[in-house]
Amino acid sequence: MKTTPLTEVHRALGAKLVDFAGYEMPLTYTSLKEEHQAVREGVGMFDVSHMGEFIVRGPGARDLVQFVTSNDVDRLEEGQAQYSCLPRPEGGIVDDLLVYRLPANPQMDSQSGEPSYMLVVNASNIKKDWDWISSHNSFGAEMIDISDRTALLAVQGPGATEALQLLTNTKLAEIPYYHFRRGTLAGIDNVILSATGYTGSGGFELYLAAEHAEKAWNAIMTAGADLEIKPCGLGARDTLRLEKGYCLYGNDINDTTSPLEAGLGWITKLKAGDFVGRDFLVKQKEAGLTRRLVGFKLEGRRAPRQGYPILDAEGETIGEVTSGTHSPSLDYPIGLGYVSTGNHTPGTAIQIDLGRKQLPAEVVKIPFL
Numbered sequence: 082m083k084t085t086p087l088t089e090v091h092r093a094l095g096a097k098l099v100d101f102a103g104y105e106m107p108l109t110y111t112s113l114k115e116e117h118q119a120v121r122e123g124v125g126m127f128d129v130s131h132m133g134e135f136i137v138r139g140p141g142a143r144d145l146v147q148f149v150t151s152n153d154v155d156r157l158e159e160g161q162a163q164y165s166c167l168p169r170p171e172g173g174i175v176d177d178l179l180v181y182r183l184p185a186n187p188q189m190d191s192q193s194g195e196p197s198y199m200l201v202v203n204a205s206n207i208k209k210d211w212d213w214i215s216s217h218n219s220f221g222a223e224m225i226d227i228s229d230r231t232a233l234l235a236v237q238g239p240g241a242t243e244a245l246q247l248l249t250n251t252k253l254a255e256i257p258y259y260h261f262r263r264g265t266l267a268g269i270d271n272v273i274l275s276a277t278g279y280t281g282s283g284g285f286e287l288y289l290a291a292e293h294a295e296k297a298w299n300a301i302m303t304a305g306a307d308l309e310i311k312p313c314g315l316g317a318r319d320t321l322r323l324e325k326g327y328c329l330y331g332n333d334i335n336d337t338t339s340p341l342e343a344g345l346g347w348i349t350k351l352k353a354g355d356f357v358g359r360d361f362l363v364k365q366k367e368a369g370l371t372r373r374l375v376g377f378k379l380e381g382r383r384a385p386r387q388g389y390p391i392l393d394a395e396g397e398t399i400g401e402v403t404s405g406t407h408s409p410s411l412d413y414p415i416g417l418g419y420v421s422t423g424n425h426t427p428g429t430a431i432q433i434d435l436g437r438k439q440l441p442a443e444v445v446k447i448p449f450l
Contacts, residue, residue, distance in 0.1 A: 127237065
């Protein structure tokens with residue numbers, strides 16, 4: 082398995098390490114519930130250095146990023162980020178990602194003044210995404226894969242700003258949501274301080290050189306000690322995102338799911354010009370969707386799992402579960418899944434088929450929390 086610059090730190094902290102996307106990653110340190118609640122109520126820190134980062138710059142950078150992503154990069158100002166996806170011609174999703182509009186770099190020789198971007202992609206899709214974007218680079222853009230030399234820490238929760246402010250002169254409270262600044266953190270220069278995250282509890286994602294990852298981790302843990310900061314693993318990351326109804330690639334979205342079906346119409350700008358898959362998505366929208374991604378809650382204590390059939394009240398199969406868990410915040414089971422249009426309205430009674438038993442459930446509006 083691959084490792085991150087912090088794998089030995091996780092091991093020293095007694096983390097339960099598992100294989101995730103080919104990386105040895107912490108699942109939990111203490112308990113999922115404790116780590117989950119730390120982020121909801123205080124502050125927690127995740128090592129997400131397994132994520133991929135690509136720089137796209139120079140002439141053609143804007144045209145390439147605009148063509149391969151579903152959102153409108155022309156809406157991005159320097160220092161701003163947006164959530165987007167890489168659509169397929171037939172409507173599937175290659176990956177979901179973040180697109181950062183980097184500040185102008187006067188040192189970029191003759192290319193200075195051209196917009197440049199950082200694309201942040203899922204760890205399991207780094208090579209796939211690189212090959213996909215490269216295959217569409219008829220625009221002459223320069224592409225650089227900086228994944229292996231970049232560390233990424235997600236400091237999340239209502240106490241994140243207070244903890245991090247002890248380590249930087251950058252005024253973190255002045256950074257709007259989905260914006261970022263370059264600054265110094267814990268004596269480490271050129272850190273991207275990004276007001277983003279996938280937990281729904283606020284906080285920052287910090288991009289820095291991999292060789293400084295351990296120094297940054299230790300400094301943040303010390304700065305957050307009075308706030309009882311907790312190291313958090315992938316288990317809590319999953320329950321936190323699911324409570325907010327955020328899609329997980331490989332579960333809720335994949336190469337066969339449409340962003341419109343997945344409720345991602347808000348990042349699919351059909352009027353922003355041509356992009357991969359636009360024609361298909363325009364036709365799909367005009368024809369009407371045949372299935373929708375919905376949230377649901379269950380009675381009882383048993384959590385739904387990916388692949389469980391979803392039935393209507395009469396017992397007919399209408400879809401399939403894509404994600405499920407027992408919500409630590411709500412203390413009941415929740416899930417996401419695709420159902421046929423007409424069964425997607427909040428309040429609709431459904432059932433989750435376990436084979437020998439069917440669990441009563443109800444379609445609810447997301448986010449759950």
